[in-house]
Amino acid sequence: MSEIRLYSFRRCPYAMRARLALRYCGVPVRIIEVSLKDKPVEMLALSPKGTVPVLSVDGEVIDESLAIMQWALARHDPDDWLLQDDPAVLALIAENDQGFKYQLDRYKYAERYPEQSREDYRAAGEVFLRKLEQLLAEREYLLADHPSLADMALAPFVRQFAHVDREWFAGAPYPNLQRWLEWFLNSPLFIGVMAKPHVLL
Structure with missing residues (x-):
């Protein structure tokens, strides 16, 4: 598996809950903190709507926080969050x-x-x-x-x-x-x- 990247904004509740699930499931993730006033070009190329969070993994892009949580839990859910x-x-x-x-x-x-x-x-x-x-x-x-x-x-x-x-x-x-x-x-x-x-x- 290639590097998993999450474009995030620390205080955004949507990004926050995505980070919670990713940390819980234990998948190594590179967090890229985004300035909402200067969004990175590479993030916009992945998700033109320009909102966080955006997860990029093996060519797949997930740009909805709940979908990111579900992606993480599908891989590992030791305490039955689902x-x-x-x-x-x-x-x-x-x-x-x-x-x-x-x-x-x-x-x-x-x-x-x-x-x-x-x-x-x-x-x-x-x-x-x-x-x-x-x-x-x-x-x-x-x-x-x-x-x-x-x-x-x-x-x-x-x-x-x-x-x-x-x-x-x-x-x-x-x-x-x-x-x-x-x-x-x-x-x-x-x-x-x-x-x-x-x-x-």
Whole structure:
């Protein structure tokens, strides 16, 4: 197998979750940190849409973060992140990617969306937070008694939502979600993929 390259941006939640899965599965990957203001020509040649992450391996290009995670887990999934292909995993990720992310962008960048207030966008995003809180009231992780693809695919986005107003999130009525996010932020896997320089070995 030729060198596997991942074009990434450290703080992007999509790139973050791709790095989490690649590190977990143990495939050696060369991480190329991208400046979003000056995207490398070679990345644009592989994926003209110009977004991260982009995985290049043996002539194959994968430029969707969830597809990269699935590619990694197909090679090695020692702790059953896929939960035996339980459809609930992809269903929850779809809710995050299609609904929650929409509200997250408007909450974080409310000045770009003056149609509503930041508080209104936050309240809309809280609908999904309440669902996660309920799931986490029943077990330690979202869908099982151990971390799954759902936890790793969603946590970078919940992190971003929480960090828009950390004081508000710390006082919000989501103790189980706060506990879960704290676990994620302190996990060796997350710390490893956020290290500078972040090279997966």
